[in-house]
Amino acid sequence: xxxxxxxxxxxxxxxxxxxxxxxxxxxxxxxxxxxxxxxxxxxxxxxxxxxxxxxxxxxxxxxxxxxxxxxxxxxxxxxxxxxxxxxxxxxxxxxxxxxxxxxxxxxxxxxxxxxxxxxxxxxxxxxxxxxxxxxxxxxxxxxxxxxxxxxxxxxxxxxxxxxxxxxxxxxxxxxxxxxxxxxxxxxxxxxxxxxxxxxxxxxxxxxxxxxxxxxxxxxxxxxxxxxxxxxxxxxxxxxx
Amino acid sequence: xxxxxxxxxxxxxxxxxxxxxxxxxxxxxxxxxxxxxxxxxxxxxxxxxxxxxxxxxxxxxxxxxxxxxxxxxxxxxxxxxxxxxxxxxxxxxxxxxxxxxxxxxxxxxxxxxxxxxxxxxxxxxxxxxxxxxxxxxxxxxxxxxxxxxxxxxxxxxxxxxxxxxxxxxxxxxxxxxxxxxxxxxxxxxxxxxxxxxxxxxxxxxxxxxxxxxxxxxxxxxxxxxxxxxxxxxxxxxxxxxx
Amino acid sequence: xxxxxxxxxxxxxxxxxxxxxxxxxxxxxxxxxxxxxxxxxxxxxxxxxxxxxxxxxxxxxxxxxxxxxxxxxxxxxxxxxxxxxxxxxxxxxxxxxxxxxxxxxxxxxxxxxxxxxxxxxxxxxxxxxxxxxxxxxxxxxxxxxxxxxxxxxxxxxxxxxxxxxxxxxxxxxxxxxxxxxxxxxxxxxxxxxxxxxxxxxxxxxxxxxxxxxxxxxxxx
Numbered sequence: 131x132x133x134x135x136x137x138x139x140x141x142x143x144x145x146x147x148x149x150x151x152x153x154x155x156x157x158x159x160x161x162x163x164x165x166x167x168x169x170x171x172x173x174x175x176x177x178x179x180x181x182x183x184x185x186x187x188x189x190x191x192x193x194x195x196x197x198x199x200x201x202x203x204x205x206x207x208x209x210x211x212x213x214x215x216x217x218x219x220x221x222x223x224x225x226x227x228x229x230x231x232x233x234x235x236x237x238x239x240x241x242x243x244x245x246x247x248x249x250x251x252x253x254x255x256x257x258x259x260x261x262x263x264x265x266x267x268x269x270x271x272x273x274x275x276x277x278x279x280x281x282x283x284x285x286x287x288x289x290x291x292x293x294x295x296x297x298x299x300x301x302x303x304x305x306x307x308x309x310x311x312x313x314x315x316x317x318x319x320x321x322x323x324x325x326x327x328x329x330x331x332x333x334x335x336x337x338x339x340x341x342x343x344x345x346x347x348x349x350x351x352x353x354x355x356x357x358x359x360x361x362x363x364x365x366x367x368x369x370x
Numbered sequence: 371x372x373x374x375x376x377x378x379x380x381x382x383x384x385x386x387x388x389x390x391x392x393x394x395x396x397x398x399x400x401x402x403x404x405x406x407x408x409x410x411x412x413x414x415x416x417x418x419x420x421x422x423x424x425x426x427x428x429x430x431x432x433x434x435x436x437x438x439x440x441x442x443x444x445x446x447x448x449x450x451x452x453x454x455x456x457x458x459x460x461x462x463x464x465x466x467x468x469x470x471x472x473x474x475x476x477x478x479x480x481x482x483x484x485x486x487x488x489x490x491x492x493x494x495x496x497x498x499x500x501x502x503x504x505x506x507x508x509x510x511x512x513x514x515x516x517x518x519x520x521x522x523x524x525x526x527x528x529x530x531x532x533x534x535x536x537x538x539x540x541x542x543x544x545x546x547x548x549x550x551x552x553x554x555x556x557x558x559x560x561x562x563x564x565x566x567x568x569x570x571x572x573x574x575x576x577x578x579x580x581x582x583x584x585x586x587x588x589x590x591x592x593x594x595x596x597x598x599x600x601x602x603x604x605x606x607x608x609x610x611x612x
Numbered sequence: 613x614x615x616x617x618x619x620x621x622x623x624x625x626x627x628x629x630x631x632x633x634x635x636x637x638x639x640x641x642x643x644x645x646x647x648x649x650x651x652x653x654x655x656x657x658x659x660x661x662x663x664x665x666x667x668x669x670x671x672x673x674x675x676x677x678x679x680x681x682x683x684x685x686x687x688x689x690x691x692x693x694x695x696x697x698x699x700x701x702x703x704x705x706x707x708x709x710x711x712x713x714x715x716x717x718x719x720x721x722x723x724x725x726x727x728x729x730x731x732x733x734x735x736x737x738x739x740x741x742x743x744x745x746x747x748x749x750x751x752x753x754x755x756x757x758x759x760x761x762x763x764x765x766x767x768x769x770x771x772x773x774x775x776x777x778x779x780x781x782x783x784x785x786x787x788x789x790x791x792x793x794x795x796x797x798x799x800x801x802x803x804x805x806x807x808x809x810x811x812x813x814x815x816x817x818x819x820x821x822x823x824x825x826x827x828x829x830x831x832x
Contacts, residue, residue: 143832144517145604182693183832198697202690208629209622220618221705222694285629503779510775514766523829524762528776531758531822535780538811542783545804549790 132158132194132308132340134179139188141174148174152188154357156342158308159335163351164344166359172344173201173313175359179342180311194308194340197222199301201313203294207287211278211297214286215269219304272303276326291318299323302330310334310341316350324350377597380454384590391586398580405573420570422480428578429473432585433501436466440508441533444526454593456522457600459529460512461592465585467505473498493547497540504532518603615700616708623712634716637674638724644670645728656733663732664792668785670728671721671745675752676777678717680770682709682760683827692827703824710753710820718749736795747808748788754812754819755780761826784808 135155141148148171156162164172177183178190180198205214273282276296281288289297295318302310310331316324328351331341348356406424413420440462447455477495478488489495508525515521627633648666649659659666686692695705722745726738734741759777763769787804794801 144519144607145600146607177832180693180697182696196697198693200690200693202688202693204686204689204691204694206622206626206685206689208626213622213625217618217622218691218694220615221691221698500779500782503775507772507776507779510768510772511762511766514763514768514772516767517765520765520830524766524826527758527822527826527829528762531780535783538783539779542786542807546786546790549793 132338134192134194134309134340134342136178136185136190137188139175139178139190140186141171141178141183142186143174143183147186149359150187152359154355156340156355158338158340160340160354161331161335161351162340162342163348163353163356164342164359165346165348165356170360172359176311176313176342176344179309192309196309196311197301197305197307198311199298199313199315201317203291203298205286205289205294205297208285210283210285211273211289212266212269212282215273215297215300215304216266218298218301219269222301222305269300269304272300273297275303276300277323292320292323295319296323299327299330302334308339310339312341312343314344314346316345316347328352377454377457380593381597384593388587388590391583391590395580395583395587398576398583402573402576402580405576410569410573416484419480419483422476423570424573424577426473426476426480427574428581429469429476430498431578432581433466433470433473433498435582436462436469436585437501437504437529437533437536440466440529444529444533447522447526448530453519453522453600456519456526457593457596458589459508459522459525461589461596463505463508463512463525465588465592467502467509469581469585470498470502470505474502491547493544496547497543500539500543501536504536508532518600615698616704619705619708620712623709624716627712627716633678634720637678637717638720640677641670641674641721641724642728644673645732648732660733660735660796663729663734664789664796665785666732667725667728667734667745667792668748668789671725671749672752672778672781672785674721675718675749675756676774678713679753679756679760679777680763680773682713682757683764684760684769687764687827687830692831696828696831701824702827703820706757706820706823706827710757713757714750714753718753722746722749734792734796736792740795740801741792743805744788744791744808747805747812748784751784751808751811751815752781754815755784757823758819758826761823761830764827764830783811787811 133156135153137153139152140150141152152175154162164175166172174183178185179192180196181190181192182198204218205211206217209217270279270282273279276299278293278297278300281293286294286297295315299315315327319327331343332352335341343351343353345351402424406421410421412418440459443455443458443462446452447459474495477498481490482488508528511528512521512525515524645666648662648670652658652662683692686695692702692705695702722742725745726741729736729738729741756773756777759773759780762776763772766772787807791801791804791808794804
């Protein structure tokens with residue numbers, strides 16, 4: 131049962147309070163759309179959800195494993211598209227066995243870990259992992275699905291921005307995860323690939339997955355919920 | 371102790387420390403300079419030039435003391451994230467570099483009449499020179515970040531890595547010195563501390579105390595600057611982002 | 613494919629396709645060594661005497677050169693984000709990265725050192741030279757990567773990198789050239805050479821952990 135929720139989250143980056151008192155909850159099979167003006171904290175919230183950033187206060191509960199696709203496209207120009215995806219699907223983590231879905235519950239501000247606890251934590255304690263997602267023919271198949279089959283063996287430096295985005299989105303087919311966190315996934319995408327992405331996400335949620343999407347064009351998506359951060363931060367600002 | 375990690379509480383406390391240490395610094399330095407320049411006897415070998423020692427040795431002690439205090443602050447910052455510890459590293463590094471430079475320059479000035487050369491590559495001088503470079507690295511790194519917090523954290527790590535490395539550097543330089551230096555040069559052991567005469571030891575300790583108080587004054591003034599600069603930074607961020 | 617091997621393979625492949633650091637670095641190394649006879653004079657005796665120090669300094673400079681970009685690309689294009697969310701610890705990534713970097717930037721230097729030593733007239737058997745240069749070049753990478761991780765978000769990265777890394781390299785330089793000096797004089801040089809290996813034994817487990825911590829810090 132995948133779920134993702136946050137209560138009373140505050141985000142402080144450097145000396146800047148980006149938002150505070152933010153709560154949300156996403157159940158399995160739901161899509162959450164994050165919108166908001168530039169600088170309102172969409173990416174920060176998404177990073178909080180992923181655990182790439184610690185909230186200043188509040189609590190986050192994650193039930194399920196995460197696939198994170200940021201705004202950048204982590205493709206190396208010297209490697210072919212296939213090699214890039216081979217590495218990414220291996221690095222993004224080997225597929226996690228469905229039975230061992232990690233549940234994390236974090237409260238902030240939390241007690242600081244001791245200096246070395248992170249070093250002593252064994253990789254084995256994080257759940258048993260099954261790896262089989264670096265298979266070349268699987269990747270070729272997935273690339274074909276996203277319309278990149280013909281350039282699978284080209285160095286990534288030849289790709290246009292939209293093609294790079296599509297190549298990275300191919301990971302959605304390769305890595306099995308419950309919670310998808312996508313930051314502006316439609317950037318540079320053409321109409322057709324946009325539709326394909328929307329279909330992919332609909333299929334994912336239908337199977338009980340969760341998708342959280344930060345975007346400037348919420349009208350594209352058929353979402354279960356839309357969270358507009360800028361209105362929220364504005365209220366807080368006026369209240370303060 | 372943790373209570374004073376809060377800049378506001380620190381401010382209330384620092385006012386008293388500043389006044390006290392300023393008074394103490396003036397008194398000790400005045401007394402120390404009188405003792406060092408007038409009351410203490412000239413050395414029977416080095417005659418009057420030995421008086422440079424009263425600047426040189428306290429500066430050397432402080433250069434090491436300040437780096438050690440920065441290491442403590444760096445550990446505090448990385449474990450407990452006290453902002454003030456980060457400010458302290460930024461505030462202390464340039465002062466430490468200045469004392470280290472004072473030590474090197476006074477050493478050169480002392481070396482010229484005593485050994486007939488401005489600089490010798492003896493183990494102690496070389497180690498202090500390397501310490502000076504460690505200070506420069508910390509200053510440069512802390513100023514190279516757009517995000518001051520991240521700059522402080524990075525500098526804290528550099529200081530920790532540096533202080534782990536310092537004993538290794540000291541050891542290696544000492545070993546290098548025995549390997550490369552002809553025997554005649556190693557006889558420059560500056561001053562055998564236990565052998566020093568009482569008439570010289572008292573002014574030396576008074577001067578060291580004066581230097582320490584002077585350092586406290588300087589570091590508090592710089593800390594105030596750091597806190598003010600951070601306030602400006604926050605105000606600017608607010609103006610831009612609301 | 614194994615996580616560690618995947619990173620190792622990717623990095624080596626990337627370097628080979630990127631015009632081959634592994635060829636240019638030894639060339640740069642040779643270039644620096646060439647400067648010394650040109651600057652100091654071609655008289656073989658002083659060259660032979662200073663050769664240990666010259667070789668170590670040249671190797672130090674050549675190792676410093678490629679460090680700046682070590683983590684910069686992976687941080688900028690979001691690869692490290694993905695790695696942080698993977699079940700594997702980040703220090704494993706750092707360890708793989710370090711090994712790959714040494715293979716393309718350190719090992720080539722080690723391979724050409726005996727030839728350069730011969731050019732400077734250093735009369736030491738190649739195996740002894742390697743016993744010094746192998747730990748020295750690995751230490752240059754291990755210690756240097758800490759500096760590389762420190763400067764990731766900083767301005768004026770390359771100058772800063774040299775200022776931060778070189779003081780930390782000093783013990784390696786001293787023991788490395790000291791060992792070669794003693795070897796050349798026909799004296800027992802086991803002591804300083806063993807200091808290098810001891811340093812390696814200390815740095816090997818510690819530095820990847822420190823660097824991983826630094827990368828994490830640079831993230832948020």
